[in-house]
Amino acid sequence: MSTIFALPRPTLLPVAETADLFPVRRVYCVGRNYAAHAVEMGHDPAREPPFFFQKNPENLLFNSDIFPYPPLSSDVHYEVELAVALKAGGSDIAIEDAVECVYGYGVAIDFTRRDLQAEAKAAGRPWAAAKAFEHSAPISPLFPVERIGHPENGRIWLNVNGVIKQEGDLNQMIWKVPEVIAELSRLFELAAGDVILTGTPAGVGAIHRGDRINCGVDGVSTLSLTVA
Numbered sequence: 001m002s003t004i005f006a007l008p009r010p011t012l013l014p015v016a017e018t019a020d021l022f023p024v025r026r027v028y029c030v031g032r033n034y035a036a037h038a039v040e041m042g043h044d045p046a047r048e049p050p051f052f053f054q055k056n057p058e059n060l061l062f063n064s065d066i067f068p069y070p071p072l073s074s075d076v077h078y079e080v081e082l083a084v085a086l087k088a089g090g091s092d093i094a095i096e097d098a099v100e101c102v103y104g105y106g107v108a109i110d111f112t113r114r115d116l117q118a119e120a121k122a123a124g125r126p127w128a129a130a131k132a133f134e135h136s137a138p139i140s141p142l143f144p145v146e147r148i149g150h151p152e153n154g155r156i157w158l159n160v161n162g163v164i165k166q167e168g169d170l171n172q173m174i175w176k177v178p179e180v181i182a183e184l185s186r187l188f189e190l191a192a193g194d195v196i197l198t199g200t201p202a203g204v205g206a207i208h209r210g211d212r213i214n215c216g217v218d219g220v221s222t223l224s225l226t227v228a
Contacts, residue, residue, distance in 0.1 A: 011057035013085070013195075015104070016141035016221070022085055022103065024057040025193030027137065029081075029110055030180055033173050033199025050175045050183055053127055055110075060195070061138040067225045069209050070133050073113035076207055079200035080158040080166050080215040082151070083108040084177055085142050089190030098178035101190065104144040105151060107221045108197050109158075109213070111136045114206070137197065140221040150177070151219055156201055158215035168201030170217065175199075 012021035031051045061067065070076060087103035110131070117130035151170055158166040175183065180198055184190060207213065207227050216222035 011060055013060065013062055013139065014141040016143050022142050023193050024060060024195055025191055027055040027057055027060065027195045027197070028184055028188070029053050029055060029131070029197040030175065030199045033175055033180070034168055034201045035172070035174060050180060052184060052187065053131055055132045055137050059132055059134065059136045061135040062141070065225055066228045067111070067138055067213070068135055068228050069207075070113060070136070073115055075113070075115040077112045077114045077204045078158060078160070078165070078207055078213060079110040079112060079204050080156060081108050081110055081197040081200050082156060082170060082217050082220065083139055084181070084196040084198060086190060086194040086196070087192050089185065089192060089194060091185055091189045093182050093185040093190070095178045095182045098181035099150050101181060102145055102150065102177070104142040105148065105217075105220050106140040106142045107215060107217045107223050108137055108139040109215060109223065109225070110197055110200065111138070138223060138225055140223045143221055148220060151217065152176070154220065155218040156216075158203070158213065160207065160211050160213055165205055166201050166203035166215075172201065173199060
């Protein structure tokens with residue numbers, strides 16, 4: 001049996017300070033998981049069930065410090081997030097078992113074409129064009145749990161041209177990592193290779209060509225990019 005064209009190249013994330021590669025299966029994102037960010041986006045931060053959307057594995061940007069400004073938008077926003085990489089999965093995972101599914105962690109940016117998202121929201125349409133565009137999720141190398149543990153606290157931050165724009169702590173997540181995994185597994189069958197972006201603190205804003213972005217999660221990793 002042969003395919004009618006070459007198989008797509010897999011997305012393989014680097015594991016920090018090793019030659020190992022993490023094969024990506026799916027990319028899930030959690031919306032409005034920090035109360036202050038929910039407020040700044042005009043929503044009630046009450047602890048309602050989390051909602052999820054997806055990016056594509058090919059949207060992950062790694063081994064590059066250049067983020068190409070996307071077409072068809074003039075209002076692209078940064079959103080720094082803790083990334084969780086899974087080594088196992090399943091359906092209806094219990095909260096107390098969820099961390100056993102985690103391979104490691106990194107830091108990522110969920111870039112959003114905010115103008116296209118606003119148009120989609122107003123029309124009651126999906127966000128795919130606003131969220132799942134090429135290079136829309138820069139991500140650092142992954143750090144295995146065996147090296148850094150499971151971060152429950154730690155400063156999460158982002159600066160643009162040296163000015164702090166986002167700053168919070170992982171303990172401010174409305175839904176913690178085990179809860180996110182458990183809730184997500186009620187909707188989808190999770191598996192090894194899944195990556196979850198866990199939400200962003202307040203302070204999101206627009207970027208411009210030439211901006212230098214630095215971000216990180218203390219105790220996990222950092223990420224630096226120039227907007228081109």
